[in-house]
Amino acid sequence: MKLHVLGCGDAFGSGGRNHSGYLVEASDRLFLLDCGPTSLLAMKKLGLDSRRLDVIFLSHLHGDHFGGLPFFFIEYMYQKKREKPLHVAGPVGAEEKVRGLFNLMYGRDMGESKDLPPSQFHVLQPDTSTDIEGIGVFSFRVPHQVNEVSLALKVSYEGRQILFSGDSAWTDQFRAHARNVNLFLCECSSYDRQTSNHMNYRQLQKQLSTLQCGKIMLTHMGDDMLVRKAEIAYPTAQDGIAIEV
Ligand SMILES: [Zn+2]
Ligand SMILES: [Zn+2]
Numbered sequence: 001m002k003l004h005v006l007g008c009g010d011a012f013g014s015g016g017r018n019h020s021g022y023l024v025e026a027s028d029r030l031f032l033l034d035c036g037p038t039s040l041l042a043m044k045k046l047g048l049d050s051r052r053l054d055v056i057f058l059s060h061l062h063g064d065h066f067g068g069l070p071f072f073f074i075e076y077m078y079q080k081k082r083e084k085p086l087h088v089a090g091p092v093g094a095e096e097k098v099r100g101l102f103n104l105m106y107g108r109d110m111g112e113s114k115d116l117p118p119s120q121f122h123v124l125q126p127d128t129s130t131d132i133e134g135i136g137v138f139s140f141r142v143p144h145q146v147n148e149v150s151l152a153l154k155v156s157y158e159g160r161q162i163l164f165s166g167d168s169a170w171t172d173q174f175r176a177h178a179r180n181v182n183l184f185l186c187e188c189s190s191y192d193r194q195t196s197n198h199m200n201y202r203q204l205q206k207q208l209s210t211l212q213c214g215k216i217m218l219t220h221m222g223d224d225m226l227v228r229k230a231e232i233a234y235p236t237a238q239d240g241i242a243i244e245v
Contacts, residue, residue, distance in 0.1 A: 025048075027158065
């Protein structure tokens with residue numbers, strides 16, 4: 001299984017990086033972890049047909065993580081008709097927000113809603129395992145948003161597992177759920193700035209050395225992380241790279 005980094009930037013486009021989007025390519029499945037506004041164009045740069053996408057998993061409903069869905073929908077409506085539905089799985093409220101965003105951007109007239117191309121929505125309930133198109137997904141709630149639900153996602157396919165932190169402050173749940181995964185894709189928004197809803201490298205450094213997982217890749221880096229990239233002891237994501245999982 002291969003993970004293509006479509007976008008590893010933060011909400012501010014720090015370093016000119018694309019918004020959040022990670023494309024997982026398995027032998028007979030193609031799925032996305034997050035779908036930021038730049039995801040479709042990044043997929044086209046890789047020469048991959050968007051119709052091949054089976055599922056889009058959403059960690060949470062901030063614009064840099066889900067704002068790209070309307071572009072996939074209009075492509076399926078006008079340029080590349082899908083035969084099979086696109087599955088969209090995310091925290092509670094995802095369907096309403098995605099439909100609302102699509103109507104805001106491409107509804108016929110103000111207030112009039114337009115049907116989506118074939119799609120099926122799934123609510124990911126925290127601490128529950130489910131299976132979507134044969135892809136196993138386990139999610140758990142992470143400290144990022146206060147009123148809405150932010151999830152970390154653990155996906156499994158063909159015996160390989162990826163844990164994606166989504167956006168989050170550190171929680172010891174990551175240590176438990178990273179155990180034995182092949183890749184932990186972990187946000188690291190800043191180098192040493194303390195915030196209640198994102199991680200910083202100083203704090204993360206202590207935790208990462210204790211994890212029992214395969215590869216670690218840091219992502220969602222802000223400007224202060226990017227200027228100190230040479231000092232970071234762990235692999236960092238970059239738009240356009242692919243890693244074997
Ligand atoms: Zn973000
Ligand atoms: Zn966020």
